[in-house]
Amino acid sequence: MLRTTLASLALAVFAVSAHAQTIRIAIGTQDSTINCAAGGLMIRELGLLQKYLPHDGQYKGADYDIQWKNFTSGAPLTNEMVAGKLDFGAMADFPGALNGVAHEAGGRHSLFINVLSGSVQGSGNGIVVPKDSPVQSLADLKGQTISVPFASTAHGMLLRAIAAQGWDPQTDVNIIAQPPEVAGSALEAGKVAAHADFVPFAELFESKGFARKIFDGSQANAPTFHGTLVEEDFAKQYPELVVAYLRATLEANQLLAEHPEQYSELIEKVSGVDAGVVYLYHGPLGLQTRDLTWKPEYRQAVATAIDTLKLLKKADRGLNIDTFIDDRYIREAFKAQGLDYDAALANYAPQPLKANDAVSGQPITDLKRVAQVWVQGEPTVRSYASAEEALAQVASLKQAGKAVRAVYTQASDSGIKLLANQAWYVQAQGGQLHAFLLKDQATAFAQTQGGTVKDYAGVSAAAVAAR
Numbered sequence: 001m002l003r004t005t006l007a008s009l010a011l012a013v014f015a016v017s018a019h020a021q022t023i024r025i026a027i028g029t030q031d032s033t034i035n036c037a038a039g040g041l042m043i044r045e046l047g048l049l050q051k052y053l054p055h056d057g058q059y060k061g062a063d064y065d066i067q068w069k070n071f072t073s074g075a076p077l078t079n080e081m082v083a084g085k086l087d088f089g090a091m092a093d094f095p096g097a098l099n100g101v102a103h104e105a106g107g108r109h110s111l112f113i114n115v116l117s118g119s120v121q122g123s124g125n126g127i128v129v130p131k132d133s134p135v136q137s138l139a140d141l142k143g144q145t146i147s148v149p150f151a152s153t154a155h156g157m158l159l160r161a162i163a164a165q166g167w168d169p170q171t172d173v174n175i176i177a178q179p180p181e182v183a184g185s186a187l188e189a190g191k192v193a194a195h196a197d198f199v200p201f202a203e204l205f206e207s208k209g210f211a212r213k214i215f216d217g218s219q220a221n222a223p224t225f226h227g228t229l230v231e232e233d234f235a236k237q238y239p240e241l242v243v244a245y246l247r248a249t250l251e252a253n254q255l256l257a258e259h260p261e262q263y264s265e266l267i268e269k270v271s272g273v274d275a276g277v278v279y280l281y282h283g284p285l286g287l288q289t290r291d292l293t294w295k296p297e298y299r300q301a302v303a304t305a306i307d308t309l310k311l312l313k314k315a316d317r318g319l320n321i322d323t324f325i326d327d328r329y330i331r332e333a334f335k336a337q338g339l340d341y342d343a344a345l346a347n348y349a350p351q352p353l354k355a356n357d358a359v360s361g362q363p364i365t366d367l368k369r370v371a372q373v374w375v376q377g378e379p380t381v382r383s384y385a386s387a388e389e390a391l392a393q394v395a396s397l398k399q400a401g402k403a404v405r406a407v408y409t410q411a412s413d414s415g416i417k418l419l420a421n422q423a424w425y426v427q428a429q430g431g432q433l434h435a436f437l438l439k440d441q442a443t444a445f446a447q448t449q450g451g452t453v454k455d456y457a458g459v460s461a462a463a464v465a466a467r
Contacts, residue, residue, distance in 0.1 A: 092226045
């Protein structure tokens with residue numbers, strides 16, 4: 001059994017009793033990268049790790065020195081792991097691969113032990129342009145400057161998207177390095193034509209009103225995720241502590257599933273990311289799926305990242321995926337929590353929505369048409385059977401003097417969750433609305449299916465007129 005194997009490994013390497021000694025557990029987090037929340041911010045804020053740390057056997061009498069350090073991206077986190085200052089680190093597939101390469105270059109090893117949140121289609125990474133830019137799609141950016149955090153998962157997405165256009169990234173576009181904290185002001189000032197970024201900055205910039213999303217990672221059909229790495233030496237010496245950390249992650253994940261609004265508020269309080277954007281990811285039918293299992297698509301994402309690093313000349317050799325990705329610890333954590341890892345591994349469904357229509361009270365069954373409204377001051381998000389119904393209710397709420405925090409709808413083609421005020425719509429005969437990320441997608445639908453293409457202002461005005 002795995003528990004026996006891990007215990008034997010620990011005893012072989014950790015022969016000296018842990019009695020009366022202090023064990024450091026140093027964890028690098030990315031609080032503003034909100035799909036890392038279940039592996040960092042929530043564990044820290046709710047004290048979940050302490051709940052699972054062992055205090056018997058070889059750990060009897062041991063003191064735990066739990067250290068947390070927050071980062072805005074994976075590259076500096078990796079630097080501190082390689083320097084021996086951190087034991088765990090949360091980051092995406094692309095910087096995670098770079099983490100493994102950096103450890104190998106230093107004669108050490110790290111292990112990718114679990115997924116935290118991701119999308120097998122690629123949603124989460126995105127490209128935005130200034131709100132008033134004439135650019136409507138990636139094809140309009142040829143010859144222009146696009147900024148991106150270098151060595152990030154968004155960088156990998158951007159390179160793949162450019163390749164799909166048949167462009168040369170060295171000559172057909174000007175790619176510059178820019179972290180999200182700089183990119184926001186650069187977009188507002190018109191210093192860059194576009195910015196590519198990872199979770200949650202494309203949607204966060206949209207929600208702040210100065211940018212517009214013109215490309216979602218799902219269009220590149222390149223799986224992406226964030227997950228956790230651990231120093232191999234630490235994992236060999238303290239396998240039970242690795243499992244304890246993952247059990248805390250599983251509990252945090254369960255809390256997010258059960259109370260997405262409550263913990264979206266907590267994440268906003270700590271990270272500064274608007275709760276409305278957090279809910280876009282962590283709420284039901286979210287833009288990404290919280291998934292702690294090593295699905296084949298996520299394994300492939302790591303392999304693709306390694307190949308991309310070679311292309312960028314950031315790695316002169318590959319990694320052995322079969323040893324770099326290690327699912328023993330997450331499987332043991334699932335077992336300890338009474339959960340079925342293999343069932344979760346086979347499950348590709350998004351976080352489910354089980355709700356009644358806020359007007360009729362009837363159960364919502366057509367999830368392709370569902371829309372949601374988060375009213376300021378209300379503890380839970382309202383759900384509606386259709387976008388047209390939701391927008392009519394938004395008009396009534398505003399007339400009653402109530403502030404609307406966020407409105408969500410589902411894309412009619414891809415099914416991804418959208419901020420409704422940033423979407424494009426086709427209003428069919430009879431008033432039924434179909435939502436899309438891009439104007440081009442809406443136009444193509446209208447040409448084949450009929451209907452009128454409108455932006456959010458247009459469909460909102462129509463909803464008011466129809467009341």
